[in-house]
Amino acid sequence: MKDFLSISDCSSEQLKELLELSVSLKKFYKDGKLDTCLAGKTLVMLFEKPSLRTRMSFQIAMTQLGGDGIYVKPEDIGGIGKREPVKDLARVLSRYADGIMARTFAHQTVIDLAEFSEIPVINALTDWSHPCQAMADVMTIAEHFGKLDGIKIAYVGDGNNVTRSLAFAGAKLGMKVAIASPKGYELDSESIAEANEFSPGSTTQCNDAYEAVKDADVIYTDTWVSMGQEEEKQKRIADFAGFTVDEQLVAAASTDVKIMHCLPAYRGLEITDGVVESKNSVIFDEAENRLHFQRALLKKLMS
Ligand code: CP
Ligand code: NVA
Numbered sequence: 533m534k535d536f537l538s539i540s541d542c543s544s545e546q547l548k549e550l551l552e553l554s555v556s557l558k559k560f561y562k563d564g565k566l567d568t569c570l571a572g573k574t575l576v577m578l579f580e581k582p583s584l585r586t587r588m589s590f591q592i593a594m595t596q597l598g599g600d601g602i603y604v605k606p607e608d609i610g611g612i613g614k615r616e617p618v619k620d621l622a623r624v625l626s627r628y629a630d631g632i633m634a635r636t637f638a639h640q641t642v643i644d645l646a647e648f649s650e651i652p653v654i655n656a657l658t659d660w661s662h663p664c665q666a667m668a669d670v671m672t673i674a675e676h677f678g679k680l681d682g683i684k685i686a687y688v689g690d691g692n693n694v695t696r697s698l699a700f701a702g703a704k705l706g707m708k709v710a711i712a713s714p715k716g717y718e719l720d721s722e723s724i725a726e727a728n729e730f731s732p733g734s735t736t737q738c739n740d741a742y743e744a745v746k747d748a749d750v751i752y753t754d755t756w757v758s759m760g761q762e763e764e765k766q767k768r769i770a771d772f773a774g775f776t777v778d779e780q781l782v783a784a785a786s787t788d789v790k791i792m793h794c795l796p797a798y799r800g801l802e803i804t805d806g807v808v809e810s811k812n813s814v815i816f817d818e819a820e821n822r823l824h825f826q827r828a829l830l831k832k833l834m835s
Contacts, residue, residue, distance in 0.1 A: 533546055533832070533833065534646070534652055534653075534833070535646040535652055535653040535654070535833075536652070536653075536654045536655060536663060536664070536829055536833065537642050537643065537646055537653065537654075537655045537661075537663070538655065538660075538661050538663055538697070538700070539661070539663045539666055539667075539697050539700035539701045539704060540700045540726060540730075542704070543704075544704045544705065547667070547670075547701070547704055547705060548705070549832075550667065550825070550828055550829060550832060551667070551670065551671055551674065551825075553828035553831065553832060554667070554671050554821070554824045554825045554827070554828040554829075555671070555674075555675075555824075557824060557827050557828050557831065558821075558824040558827075561596065561824075561827070566596065566598075567596075567597060567598075567831070568597060568598030569597055569598065569831055569835035570594065570597035570598050570599030570630075570830060570831070570834055570835055571597075571598035571599065572598075572599065573594075573597075573598075573599040573600070573630040573631070573834055573835075574594075574599060574600045574601070574602060574628070574629045574630055574631075575590065575594050575599065575600070575601045575602070575629065575630065575631040575632070575633060575830065575834070576601075576602050576604060576625050576628075576629045576631070576632050576633070577590055577591065577601050577602060577603050577604060577632075577633050577634075577656070578604050578606070578612060578632065578633070578634040578635070578636070579603065579604070579605060579606070579634075579635045579656070580606050580612060580634075580635060580636045580637055580641075581635050581636075581637070581657070581759040581760070582759065583635060583656070583657075584795075584796070585795060585819055585822050586635060586656045586657060586664065586822065587603060589822040589823040589826050590633055590656065590826055590830075591603065592823060593823055593826045593827040593830055594830065596827060597827060597830060597831060597835075599630070599830075599834075602629075609621070612634075612636060612641060613641065613644075618641055618644040618645060618648070619644060619647075619648040620648075621645070622644065622645045622646075622647070622648035622649035622653075623648055623649065623650075625649060625651070626648075626649045626650040626651050629651060630651055630652075630834050631651050631652045631653075631654065631830065631833060631834045632645055632649060632651060632652070632653045632654070633653070633654040633655075633656045634653065634654070634655070634656055635656040635657045635658070636658050637658070637659050637760055638658065638659065639655075639658040639659060639660035639661065641658070642655045642658055652833035652834060654829065654833070657693060658693065659693060659758070659760060660693055660696065661693050661696050661697045661700075662693045662694050662697050662794070663697045663700075663701075664822065664825060664826055664829070665694055665697060665794050665822070666694070666697035666698050666700070666701040667701065667825045667829075668818060668819075668821040668822045668824070668825045668826075669698060669701070669752070669792060669794070669818060669821075670701050670702075670705055670707075671821045671824065671825055672792065672814055672817050672818040672821050673685075673707075673749075673750060673790070673792075675817065675821075676790055676814055676817070677749060677790075680705045680706055680707055681705075681706035681707075682706065682707070682708075683706075683707045683708070683749045683750065684707070684708045684709075684710060684747060684748050684749050684750070685698065685702060685707060685708070685709045685710070685748065685749070685750045685751075685752055685792075686710045686711075686712065686741075686744040686745040686746075686748035686750065686751050686752065686785070687699075687709060687710070687711045687712070687744070687752045687753070688712050688713075688741045688744060688745065688751060688752070688753050688775055688777055688781070688802075689712075689713060689717075689753045689754055689755075689756060689772070689775055689777075689802050690713060690717050690754060690755070690756050690758065690768075690772070690802075691711060691713045691717055691718045691719030691720070691737070692719075692754060692758050693758065694754045694794050695711060695719050695754070696719060696723045698752065699711070699719065699723060699724070699727040699734075699735045700723075700726070700727055700730075702727070702731075702734055702735065703727040703728070703730040703731040703734040703735060704730060704731070706731070707734065708733075708734055708735075708736075709727070709734060709735045709736075710735075710736050710737075710738070710743075710744040710745075710748065711735065711736065711737045711738070711744065712737075712738050712739065712740055712741040712743065712744035712745075712775070713737070713739065713775070714739060714771050714772055714774070714775055715739055716771065717768075717771065717772070718737055718739075719737060724737055741774065741775055741777075741781055742781065742784050745781060745782075745784050745785040745789075746784070746785070747785075747786070748785045748786075748789055749786070749789060749790065750789065750790045750791075750792055751777055751781070751782060751785060751789055751790075751791055751792070752791075752792040752793065753777045753792075753793055753802045753803050754793065754794050754802065755796070755797075755798055755801070755802055756768045756769065756772045756775075756798075756801055756802050757769075757798075769801060772801070772802070775802070776800075776801065776802060776803065776804065777791065777793075777802060777803040777804070777807055778803075778804045778806075778807060779804065779806055779807060779810075782807055782810070782812060788812070789812055790812055790813075790814045791803075791807055791808070791810065791812045791813040791814065791815065792814060792815060792818050793808065793815050793818070794818070795815065795818075795819055797815070
């Protein structure tokens with residue numbers, strides 16, 4: 533495993549191994565111990581879009597592992613693929629650094645970085661996927677349910693990058709993912725087919741939030757307006773009417789259903805404040821696990 537670009541590139545065994553490492557390193561650090569396996573190593577962190585969780589958790593994970601992270605805004609280097617081709621950027625960084633993580637618009641950018649770099653490349657979110665998020669999500673589910681096998685996730689909202697990675701992770705780790713989106717905002721049929729090819733029947737899709745949450749162990753949602761879609765905001769808000777994860781929808785699931793959201797959350801749109809703050813919410817455990825998963829990923833890829 534050189535890079536971490538998509539859940540679909542990884543075997544179930546590789547994903548399980550990463551989860552086990554995440555859990556053991558989480559305990560190790562909570563016990564106050566330090567693993568400095570990345571001493572002297574540097575991760576270059578390229579961001580075409582804003583970030584709180586991903587940026588901070590990667591930077592802090594590098595510090596905790598004894599290494600360093602350098603945050604790079606596209607304008608600092610004349611834009612990714614603008615001042616010079618991505619293949620040159622990848623080869624130059626390979627001569628200096630020990631790893632690259634990139635949050636980009638086009639998924640092709642992380643593929644090109646990986647193809648031309650000699651060092652590991654990590655996808656920190658593209659328009660197409662968000663694999664680090666999905667792994668923190670499944671880690672959180674495993675912690676709360678003690679298992680992944682047979683867990684049903686109801687994803688309510690936009691069929692986007694987060695949905696896709698979650699569907700792939702669900703398929704590879706024995707879960708069911710029931711997606712409910714408004715018409716026109718469904719996850720693409722190729723991604724659904726890919727998940728179901730790996731695990732037949734693991735991913736389903738409908739246009740009814742209440743149908744999806746029936747018997748769900750987890751209700752998951754994400755913004756209706758992903759980064760880069762700001763101009764569509766008003767149209768999207770209108771089109772997503774009826775898809776808010778609110779108290780009424782949560783009441784249609786089991787009383788101990790867990791609520792998840794990758795954050796940032798837009799209260800009053802895809803989720804209500806009451807649901808974010810409810811006893812069912814594991815949203816901040818989920819945010820914390822970004823650090824624990826990524827620390828394990830960095831150790832695995834860079835040490
Ligand atoms: N969930 C997530 O990726 O958050 P950021 O955009 O703040 O990194
Ligand atoms: N789907 C969202 C996720 C943010 C973490 C976006 O791409 O903006």
